[in-house]
Amino acid sequence: MFYGESLALMSALLWGTIPILVRKGLPHASASVAVVLGLLASVPLLIGIFCLHPRWVTQAVTPSAALWFAACGITGPCLGRLFNYLGVERLGAARVTPLINASPLFTTMLALVFLREHITLKSALGILCIVAGIAVLTGQKRA
Numbered sequence: 736m737f738y739g740e741s742l743a744l745m746s747a748l749l750w751g752t753i754p755i756l757v758r759k760g761l762p763h764a765s766a767s768v769a770v771v772l773g774l775l776a777s778v779p780l781l782i783g784i785f786c787l788h789p790r791w792v793t794q795a796v797t798p799s800a801a802l803w804f805a806a807c808g809i810t811g812p813c814l815g816r817l818f819n820y821l822g823v824e825r826l827g828a829a830r831v832t833p834l835i836n837a838s839p840l841f842t843t844m845l846a847l848v849f850l851r852e853h854i855t856l857k858s859a860l861g862i863l864c865i866v867a868g869i870a871v872l873t874g875q876k877r878a
Contacts, residue, residue, distance in 0.1 A: 754828035757820050766820035774812060833872055840865045 760769055788795070796804070822831040840862050846852040854862075 751832070754819070754823050754832050757823045758828045761820070761824045766817060766824050769820050770813065770817045773816065830872060833868060837865050837869055 757766075757769060764772075819831065819835055822834070843854060843858055843862060847854060
C-alpha cells in the first residue's frame with residue numbers, strides 16, 4: 736500500500752475511535768469539558784512536534800497562511816469537536832458518526848462556491864450517496 740493512503744487510513748482509524756472514547760467519558764463530564772480536556776491533552780504532542788520541526792514556524796508559515804490555519808483550528812478541533820461531542824451525547828456514536836462523515840458534501844459545496852472547483856460525475860454520485868445515507872439515518876427512531 737502507498738504511504739499516503741496508509742496515513743489517510745491511520746487518520747480514519749484515529750478519528751473513528753473518538754466517538755467511542757467520547758461516549759465512554761460523557762457520563763462523567765459535559766461535552767464542553769471533554770473538548771477542553773481533549774485539546775489540552777494534545778498540547779504536549781504539539782510542543783514535541785514543534786520542537787522537532789526542522790524550521791521555526793515563523794520561517795515556515797506566512798502570516799496569511801497562519802490566519803487560515805488558525806481558522807482551521809477554531810472550526811475543526813474546537814467548534815467541530817464540541818458539536819460532535821454534543822451529538823454523541825444526545826444520539827450516540829453509531830448514529831452521529833455517519834452524519835459527521837457527511838463532511839465531503841459540505842466540502843464540495845464550499846469548494847464550488849469559494850474555490851471555484853468543478854464537480855465531477857464521481858463526486859456528484861458520492862454526494863447523492865451521502866444525502867441518501869443521511870435521509871436513511873434521520874428517518875430512524877432513536878434506540
